[in-house]
Amino acid sequence: MINKVGRDIPDELIGRHGVYMGAGYRDGETYTKCGVRARICEKPQGSKLVGSIREAIEKCGMKDGMTVSFHHHFRDGDYVASMVMKEIKAMGIKDVTIAASSLGTAHDAIADMIEEGIVTGIQTSGIRGRLGEVVSAGKLKTPAVIRSHGGRVRAIEEGDVHIDVAFIGAPTADEFGNARAVGGKSDCGVLSYAMADAKYADHVVIITDTLVPSPNLPASIQGIDVDYVVCVDAIGDPAKIAAKAARMTNDVRELTMAARCADVMAATPYFADGFTFQTGAGGPSLAVNRYLEPKMKAKNITMRWALGGISAPTVTLLESGLVNAIIDTQDFDQVAVKSAGENARHFEISASQYANPANKGAFVNQLDFVILAALEVDTDFNVNVLTGSDGVLRGAPGGHPDAAAGAKCCIIVTPLMRGRMATICEHVVTVTTPGECVDVVVTDHGIAVNPSRPDIAAWLDAAGIEHTTIEKLKELAYSIVGTPEPLEWEDKVVAVLEARDGSILDVVRQIKPYRFE
């Protein structure tokens, strides 16, 4: 069946939420949240501390076919997912599904377990490195399910995903399971992505390397939701969890694009006192912060809040008083981690508060602007942030589709070409963010406004900002790199990409071995 973004979804994969019918299609619908299995603890209680990860797994009654979950706040420095999965493997448990908020290069060991048939299901936002290659090669028994950060919480709350055991890495915890992300040896600032897991999983295990005296409050993960606590030597590599400070790009091309983004923002009436803003962690997206400051000062305005993944430039704006509050779901550097722990105007929120489309209003819905990157953008403004030009899984929708859908003005910033790859192209390999949610594309060779936003085009005209069509940008790119051949696919679907509302946005098939003839 062909969906709203023109992708053909095999009938046998279409589930209870159907195929993608458009942004806001389920708006106003009511539903009953999935029931949660709880356990009554009415007697006097001692410590929840157990001696090892294995003991916790045994006590949770883990069996073949179960689903376990992990969060990705430790990013490339995560030890928890691999540590737990190695123990599960050693215990001979098979047919395991991993439902993680994201997976990356720290999880090569899981790629091996897919090849060995121990892990048979993957549900995640990000999939990279060996893991992406193994899944793309068709070695996972069931198609991977890829969701946005908001879509993941929706799936948990609607019961599309049932987590049997959540293993939550926590920088600090007390022996009753109250867990925080500040303090400890492997500080990550916030635990936003683990909060839904703690509330909905049948069993919750906290894994920490820093036990602290009770009460460890205010707790990101509350002891009332926790079954067991395990203390290990190290939950992560602090150097890989957060770099010292996100590097501000010196690349003239990236800086030029960032400056153009700020110009576009300032040309809209949304750029007024109390505006709200989110930016990605990529070079040009991050550099937009630098160009906003003089524009805000000149207009004598401040930002009400900055949302999402946080790094040093946003903290600088908060400390200089140009931003009133930071609403944080992930910290990309140590400056952000420190601010999350110390600054009273820097708030930790849950992934549901951030981006879930199935609650009564997430913060993304109140965004004026979001600046996002892309691997590819096509002439329908569809964005791909998941698959490479070789068709292999190597990215993450993350909060991209959520923020794009929620913001009044979504700006994609990307170079026209990367080497011989045309970033602006005829058809993206995979649609991860539908074009109807994208308003402006800023490249190093020009700006294109989505024809669905004549208002923005008029504001740019009034401000004297030149813009062209997305087709012209594509033609310019193709005139330099040549017209790419379409990728050739096998029939087998290796990953299903869900839209925020659970409908199917696209599928990724196994790539055919290339032949030069």
Next chain:
Amino acid sequence: MQLINRAMAGTLESSDAQISIAPGKDGIVLHIQSTVQNQYGRAIKQSVLDTLSKLGIENAEVDVNDRGALECTLRARVECAAYRSAGIEAGIPWEEM
């Protein structure tokens, strides 16, 4: 053009291509490896064969390690490798290229 030695041109930097060329006996034996193979593999093959043909090379072993080079870069690297292989250092017909 008469190839004499094995010769190379280009680098493995992004947006470049490294070409190795050596005299051959059985026509053009071409090996291509490219970071953009799925989208440009056949175009790369065609560019290399065209360039060799223009230079009048009918027998050669050619290895292409492409890192997303534009077509103009690719052709220039092949020409350079060929001239080096033929030992031609002066009198290159720039106008014709």
